Amino acid sequence: MEGLPSGYRPNVGICLINHDHLGGIEDGEDPRSAAIRELREETGVISAEIIAEVPQWLTYDFPPAVKAKVSRLWGGEWHGQAQKW
Numbered sequence: 001m002e003g004l005p006s007g008y009r010p011n012v013g014i015c016l017i018n019h020d021h022l023g024g025i026e027d028g029e030d031p032r033s034a035a036i037r038e039l040r041e042e043t044g045v046i047s048a049e050i051i052a053e054v055p056q057w058l059t060y061d062f063p064p065a066v067k068a069k070v071s072r073l074w075g076g077e078w079h080g081q082a083q084k085w
Helices: 031-043 064-074
Strands: 008-012 058-061 080-084
Touching: 008 031, 031 080
Parallel strands: 008 080
Antiparallel strands: 058 080
């Protein structure tokens, strides 16, 4: 994905995670499509419109205890997440 910082898990601003610890951008999926898919999967909302998007990725780092947990749940060694809002 264009402009995605290395070592950060790609994510969208909706940030929904279900009981199976799923959510985020799937391989080969663009952020806009991921946002609409996640909204539909997690809430059942099927009619939505994106009216604006931040042009760059926004990143944050996980605290050490969270990093260990999400690395185990999601697989891989993630510094944090990079999000599109």
